[in-house]
Amino acid sequence: MAEKAIEAKKKGQKKSSEDYTYVGMVFHRLTRHKLAMVGAFMLIFILLFVFAGPLIWRADPNAQIEGLGGMFNLPSRAHPMGTDDYGRDVLARMFFGGRISLFIGFISAISSTIVGAMVGLVAGYYGGWADNILMRFTDAMLSIPTFPLLIALASVLGKGVWQIILVIVFFGWMVDARLVRGLVLSLKEQEYVEAAHAIGASANRIMWRHLFPNTLAVLIVSTTIGIGGAIIYEASISFLGFGVQAPFASWGNMLQNAQQFIWNSPRLIIFPGLAIFLTVLGFNFFGDGLRDAIDPKLKL
Amino acid sequence: MDNREVLVDIKNLRTFFYTEDGVVPAVDGIDLTIHRGEVLGLVGESGCGKSVTALSILRLIPNPPGKIIGGEIFFHGEDLLKKNEEAMRMIRGDKISMIFQEPMTSLNPVYTIGNQISEAITLHQKIDDAEAKKRTIEMLHLVGIPEPERRFNQYPHEMSGGMRQRVMIAMALSSNPELLISDEATTALDVTIQAQILDLMRGLQKKLGMAILIITHNLAVVAEMAETIAIAYAGKIVESATAKEIFKSPRHPYTYGLLQSIPKFTERKTNEPLPAIEGMVPSPYHMPKGCRFNPRCPFATEKCREEEPEILELTPGHLVRCFHPIES
Numbered sequence: 001m002a003e004k005a006i007e008a009k010k011k012g013q014k015k016s017s018e019d020y021t022y023v024g025m026v027f028h029r030l031t032r033h034k035l036a037m038v039g040a041f042m043l044i045f046i047l048l049f050v051f052a053g054p055l056i057w058r059a060d061p062n063a064q065i066e067g068l069g070g071m072f073n074l075p076s077r078a079h080p081m082g083t084d085d086y087g088r089d090v091l092a093r094m095f096f097g098g099r100i101s102l103f104i105g106f107i108s109a110i111s112s113t114i115v116g117a118m119v120g121l122v123a124g125y126y127g128g129w130a131d132n133i134l135m136r137f138t139d140a141m142l143s144i145p146t147f148p149l150l151i152a153l154a155s156v157l158g159k160g161v162w163q164i165i166l167v168i169v170f171f172g173w174m175v176d177a178r179l180v181r182g183l184v185l186s187l188k189e190q191e192y193v194e195a196a197h198a199i200g201a202s203a204n205r206i207m208w209r210h211l212f213p214n215t216l217a218v219l220i221v222s223t224t225i226g227i228g229g230a231i232i233y234e235a236s237i238s239f240l241g242f243g244v245q246a247p248f249a250s251w252g253n254m255l256q257n258a259q260q261f262i263w264n265s266p267r268l269i270i271f272p273g274l275a276i277f278l279t280v281l282g283f284n285f286f287g288d289g290l291r292d293a294i295d296p297k298l299k300l
Numbered sequence: 301m302d303n304r305e306v307l308v309d310i311k312n313l314r315t316f317f318y319t320e321d322g323v324v325p326a327v328d329g330i331d332l333t334i335h336r337g338e339v340l341g342l343v344g345e346s347g348c349g350k351s352v353t354a355l356s357i358l359r360l361i362p363n364p365p366g367k368i369i370g371g372e373i374f375f376h377g378e379d380l381l382k383k384n385e386e387a388m389r390m391i392r393g394d395k396i397s398m399i400f401q402e403p404m405t406s407l408n409p410v411y412t413i414g415n416q417i418s419e420a421i422t423l424h425q426k427i428d429d430a431e432a433k434k435r436t437i438e439m440l441h442l443v444g445i446p447e448p449e450r451r452f453n454q455y456p457h458e459m460s461g462g463m464r465q466r467v468m469i470a471m472a473l474s475s476n477p478e479l480l481i482s483d484e485a486t487t488a489l490d491v492t493i494q495a496q497i498l499d500l501m502r503g504l505q506k507k508l509g510m511a512i513l514i515i516t517h518n519l520a521v522v523a524e525m526a527e528t529i530a531i532a533y534a535g536k537i538v539e540s541a542t543a544k545e546i547f548k549s550p551r552h553p554y555t556y557g558l559l560q561s562i563p564k565f566t567e568r569k570t571n572e573p574l575p576a577i578e579g580m581v582p583s584p585y586h587m588p589k590g591c592r593f594n595p596r597c598p599f600a601t602e603k604c605r606e607e608e609p610e611i612l613e614l615t616p617g618h619l620v621r622c623f624h625p626i627e628s
Contacts, residue, residue, distance in 0.1 A: 128364070191405040197360050198400075199393030199420040199471065209419075213410040 026217075029293040036289020042282030046275070050098035059092035062247045074267075081271055084254075085261060094271055097249035102279070104161060104234045104250070108168035109226035113219050115169060116176025121207045121215075123177070124184025135181065138174045146171050147236075154242035164243050168233045176222055183215045221291045228283035235276055251276050304335040306374075307478060307511050308357065313371035315349075315356050318364065324584040326352040328535035329371070331611070334479065339505060339512045341522030341543070343558075344532035345581055350515045353532075354481045357513075358396060359388050375479075394424040397472035401484040403464035407456035413467045414440075414452030420471045439470040444500055462493035466500065473504060480505075481513045486521060498524055519562060523547065531555050534582055534592040537611065541618040551614055551625040553597045591623070599624045 030036050057080070064087045075082045081090035123134040150167060157163040187193065188211065196210050231251075237243040238252025239259075246253070251272040258268035315327040327349040334340050342350050355361050356368055359380060373380040375396070380388070400406045407416060417439060418432040427435070433452070440448035443466040456464055465485060472480055482501065486494040502525060505512055514525055522529050523543065530540040531554065539552040550556045557577035579596040582588050591609050594600040603623055611621040 191400050191402050192408040194360065195398075195400060195406045195468070195471075196408070197392065198358060198398040200389040200391070200423050201393075201419075202389060210408055214408070 026290075026293045030289055033289040033292055035285045036293065039282045039285025039287075039289060042278055043286060046098070046279050046282060047102075049275075050095055050102060053095045054092070057091055057095070059089040061088060061092040061096045061249055064088055082265075082267060084257065084265075084268055090254075090268065090271060093249040093254060094251075094275060097244075097251045097254050097272065098275060098279075100161065100244055100248065100250040101231050101234055101252065101276070104164055104168070104244075105227040105231040105279075105283075108165045108172065108230040108233075109223050111165065111169045112172035112226060112230075113176050113223045116173035116178075117180045117212065117215065117219060119173065119177040120180025120182075121184055121212060124181040125188055125203070125207050125211065127185075131181070134177070138177050141171070142174045144171075147240075150237065151240060151242060154237060154240075159242055159245050161244060164234055164237055167237065168230050172226065172230065172233070176219065176226075179218060179222060180215050183218060184211055187211050187214050217294045221287055221294065224283055224287035224290055228280035228287070231276060231280055231283075304337060306333055307336045307338075307376070308332070308334040308513075309372075309374040310353070310357070311372045311374070313353065313356055313368070313373060315352050315361055315366060315368045317366045322585045325535050325587065326366070326584065327356060330532065330535070330537055332530060332537065332540075334511050334513060336478070337505075337509050337511055338528060339514065339526045341514045341516065341526030341529040342532060343516060343519060343522055343529060345517060347581055347584065348532045349535040350517075350532055351483050354398065354483050354513065354515055357479075357481065358392055358398060359383075359385075360392075390424075393420055393472075393477075394475045395477055396479045396481065397475075397477040398481040398483060399465070399468045399472050399485045401487050403461045403468060403488060406468050407464055409456055412453050412455055413459070413464075414454075417467065417471045417474055421474045424475045435474065436470075439474050440467070442473070442504070443467070443470040445470070461489055462496065465489060465493075465497055469497075469500065469504070473508065473510070476508065477510055479511045479513065481515070483515045484517070485514075487516065487518070494521075501525065519558060531558070534584075534587065536592065536621065537619075538593065538621045539619065545618055549626075551618065551620040552593075552622050553599055553624075553626060554593050556626055557596075591621075599626075 081094065084090055084093070119134050119138065123131040150171065153167050153170065154163065157166060193206060193210055196206050201210070234243060234250060235252035235255060238250050239256045241253075241256060243256075244250035244253050246257075254272040255269060255276075258265070258272070262269055310330060310332040313327055313330045313332075314325070317324040317326055326347075330349065330353055332340070332342070332353070342353065344350050352361065352366070357373055357375075357380065359368070361368060368381060371381070375391070380391070383391075407413060411419075414433065414436050417436040418429070421427070421432045421435055422429075425432075437448045437452060440451055445451050445463060445466050451459075451463075456467075459467070468485075480501075485501075486497050489497060498521065501512065512525070514522055516522060526543050528540065529543050529546045530537050531546070531552065532538065533554050539546070539550065539555045541551075546555060547559065550559055554577070557575075560575040561577060563574055577596055578598075582592060582595065588595050588605075590606050591597070591600070591604040594604040597604065601624065607623075609621050609623050611619050613619050614625060
């Protein structure tokens with residue numbers, strides 16, 4: 001990675017190479033990546049919407065307007081996105097549902113990466129039968145049809161935010177495990193790993209101190225893209241009714257709620273659907289850009 | 301010949317690699333003795349088992365495919381091959397250190413060099429971070445790195461190859477080892493930097509008094525540094541003697557050939573081709589029968605093709621593995 005950084009530095013950037021750290025170089029390249037910037041702006045917009053929105057639009061997401069007149073209101077001054085079937089303010093539910101969806105997305109993507117990294121490190125570092133057992137288990141996990149088991153798992157674990165995260169991590173760590181294993185297989189042949197052995201470092205120290213940080217660049221990219229995937233997962237689980245439970249909102253369960261009214265009040269499905277779409281697209285654009293920015297062989 | 305205490309005594313070391321194409325006897329019965337404070341040069345062509353010998357001493361042979369299948373390595377009279385991994389870790393980097401060929405990749409790119417030297421120190425000494433930093437800066441100063449306080453916080457990619465090799469030396473010497481193994485440590489460097497690093501190692505050896513095992517294919521390197529030289533060929537030691545003896549009167553035809561193939565500016569007539577050793581290093585999968593050097597040896601006889609010679613002490617301290625040693 002260091003050679004790459006030097007190489008990238010040499011590529012005619014105006015500042016003298018001393019001024020750039022690795023992070024600075026990646027950031028600089030990222031700002032020149034158009035798609036990544038589009039993604040970044042989408043994400044900033046979504047984050048502002050979800051976190052700053054409630055400060056401007058102070059409505060209780062769970063308060064119901066009594067009576068028939070409160071239900072299915074079209075967008076108006078009083079309710080910018082209208083009200084839903086219980087007469088709740090949709091905009092407020094979008095804010096709080098978004099917080100839950102993003103929270104689940106972040107936590108489960110990071111947790112899957114950590115679990116995957118551990119499996120990959122151990123498999124790649126030790127090789128042999130440890131590698132065989134762990135990777136065949138990973139293959140087996142990848143070949144399980146996710147949804148039936150997911151429904152079974154969700155019904156065993158119960159319904160709730162932490163249960164969803166657990167389920168997403170359970171099905172989400174395999175790709176990272178393969179990624180890290182592949183990286184470690186080549187990294188462990190590097191001379192600095194041999195040198196670490198030669199100063200008397202233990203296996204654990206070599207794995208976590210010497211190998212793991214060198215996989216971080218790739219893992220950050222994979223986590224970023226993973227957040228988008230986890231949000232979709234959350235939406236799917238909630239859509240099936242096993243996710244975040246009423247009265248609390250998430251973008252996923254708002255979709256689920258809205259499916260019965262799709263013909264009468266399509267906006268109830270459009271708003272959360274669009275929010276999920278934009279968020280996931282934003283994370284994917286940004287993650288792709290980050291991957292390009294980290295790879296110095298690409299000219300940006 | 302040498303009255304100093306024996307530090308490392310390698311007896312009949314055999315390290316084989318089990319590959320899909322067959323068994324490679326990388327080291328096949330190497331004997332080597334290193335005395336306290338001695339500088340020993342182990343010289344040979346690529347693939348003759350020099351590096352594998354070094355890695356065997358530290359028990360760092362990658363397994364699979366490699367395995368130490370026989371022999372003994374006594375360090376202070378204790379057999380390293382009988383020690384468990386935990387005990388070996390206590391020895392690595394503390395009593396026996398090693399520096400490697402590629403200074404460009406021997407340091408972890410994600411940590412500052414100060415951090416990495418401190419790691420080597422705190423792994424073996426119970427001292428706090430401030431103390432470790434002080435010692436690290438001392439070490440950087442010792443290996444001739446200017447502005448050690450500033451360099452402490454630099455990353456490997458901010459340094460040149462020569463500087464990095466100095467850092468590696470600092471790291472290797474940080475816990476005052478009794479033996480330093482230098483595995484082609486100067487091979488990847490420019491000739492001028494090579495000379496500087498060799499100077500540095502010689503100076504540090506005088507100052508700190510550790511023994512050094514220099515592994516190289518470059519006779520000029522050992523000529524400058526080593527007191528004793530062992531020549532390895534195809535996994536065996538073929539000749540060992542003091543550096544002076546080796547250069548003055550080589551007895552093994554291989555050593556003789558090696559010395560002949562060094563260009564000499566003074567003696568050579570113009571237009572005369574540089575003598576080279578005929579043929580190639582034998583394939584490790586098909587070692588020749590008898591003496592392993594016989595297919596390339598100008599003096600080979602029927603006996604050489606049938607029987608393997610034992611290593612014999614021809615004159616005191618001068619060991620040769622040959623039926624027909626060259627007269628001195």
